Amino acid sequence: MNADLARRFGKASDVTIKDHRIPRPDGSELRVRIYRKIGSEARGALLYVHGGGMIVSNIEDYDGRCMHYCTNTGVPVVSVDYPLAPESPYPAQIDDALTALAWMHASADEHGWDTNRIGIGGDSAGGGLTAGAVLKNRDDSGPELACQMLVYPMLDDRNVVPDSRFPRQFQIWTYVDNETGWDAYLSGLADRSAVPPYASPARETNLADLPPSYIETGTLDIFHDEDIAYAKAMIAAGVPVEGHVWNGAPHGFDYFAYDSSLAKKAWECRFAFLVEHLH
Numbered sequence: 001m002n003a004d005l006a007r008r009f010g011k012a013s014d015v016t017i018k019d020h021r022i023p024r025p026d027g028s029e030l031r032v033r034i035y036r037k038i039g040s041e042a043r044g045a046l047l048y049v050h051g052g053g054m055i056v057s058n059i060e061d062y063d064g065r066c067m068h069y070c071t072n073t074g075v076p077v078v079s080v081d082y083p084l085a086p087e088s089p090y091p092a093q094i095d096d097a098l099t100a101l102a103w104m105h106a107s108a109d110e111h112g113w114d115t116n117r118i119g120i121g122g123d124s125a126g127g128g129l130t131a132g133a134v135l136k137n138r139d140d141s142g143p144e145l146a147c148q149m150l151v152y153p154m155l156d157d158r159n160v161v162p163d164s165r166f167p168r169q170f171q172i173w174t175y176v177d178n179e180t181g182w183d184a185y186l187s188g189l190a191d192r193s194a195v196p197p198y199a200s201p202a203r204e205t206n207l208a209d210l211p212p213s214y215i216e217t218g219t220l221d222i223f224h225d226e227d228i229a230y231a232k233a234m235i236a237a238g239v240p241v242e243g244h245v246w247n248g249a250p251h252g253f254d255y256f257a258y259d260s261s262l263a264k265k266a267w268e269c270r271f272a273f274l275v276e277h278l279h
Contacts, residue, residue, distance in 0.1 A: 012071035014038045017063070022103045030096055031081040032103070033059050034111070035066045040074035044117025044146060044278030045104060047078050049097055049133070051124030053154070053173065053181035054085045065123075065255075072271045075278045076113060078104060082129070085181075089188035090199045097133040098142065105143045117278050119147040119211070124173070124223075124251065125181065127153025131201035131230070138209055145211040147277040149270060152217045152251055156202035156226040157182040157195055163222065170220040172251040178222065202226050207237040214242045214273040216266060218249025242273055 016036050021029040046069065050062040059066075059079040066077045082088075082096040101120065108115045122130040127150040134148045160179040168174070186195060197204035213234055217227035224245075231243040246253065246262055254263040 012067040015067045015070050033079045035070040035077040037070050037074045042074040042279045043114040045076040045113040047120040049122030049126035049129045051126040054125045054185035055181050073274045075274050085184035086187045090185050093129050094132050117146045119278050121149030123151035125154045127151050128155050132198040136198045147212045150215040152221050157200040166222050170250045207234045210239045212240040216244040218246045220250040
């Protein structure tokens with residue numbers, strides 16, 4: 001496990017980790033990593049989509065966080081090793097998330113989870129990919145999802161103009177970073193004036209019929225406005241939403257200030273949401 005993450009979250013001795021290779025529609029293989037709490041009787045499972053601005057990170061970097069979710073909720077976590085942009089632009093990441101979801105439903109008997117209690121979640125870019133995958137799953141009449149968890153999600157490719165309300169010294173993820181990540185992710189689109197909502201969920205005008213949703217952001221996060229707007233739009237569409245705005249929190253606060261009282265409170269809210277919908 002990444003040493004820095006081990007320092008932050010600790011290696012959960014009651015969680016087992018196992019990798020699986022599952023087939024993509026094109027015949028290639030997609031790696032997923034399953035975290036299970038020994039002795040847990042949780043009936044559901046969570047597909048987790050890691051962050052990294054679409055351009056960095058991997059499932060190894062997220063061992064600590066996925067174990068943290070698993071050991072504190074008892075819910076099995078399936079982390080998907082999607083490819084990064086710009087080498088693999090949109091829609092590769094969404095396609096892999098949906099491939100993993102389909103596999104989780106098809107192999108439910110083998111792995112012992114209830115198909116009615118499968119959810120999906122992610123943070124930052126992973127939160128945006130989660131939102132996009134959930135929209136496409138709805139529109140394609142895919143399997144019903146128990147919930148979606150969006151942790152300070154990256155939702156709007158148009159949010160690249162600096163805003164003076166978010167001081168540079170508090171920008172863990174800057175506007176330059178944001179433009180770089182979106183440019184890499186959308187590099188495969190011939191017409192950038194018509195970005196599809198699956199790629200940039202903030203562009204979606206119909207948020208009806210989404211699963212119960214958790215969404216959070218911080219008041220010093222450049223995603224603050226887009227995340228709150230998305231929460232309000234889901235509520236207006238009749239989606240059950242649990243939303244949190246953490247005062248004084250920048251992007252990634254739960255990682256960089258992992259032992260702060262605010263980070264612990266945020267983690268507890270996520271744990272409670274997952275237990276409610278996936279246990």
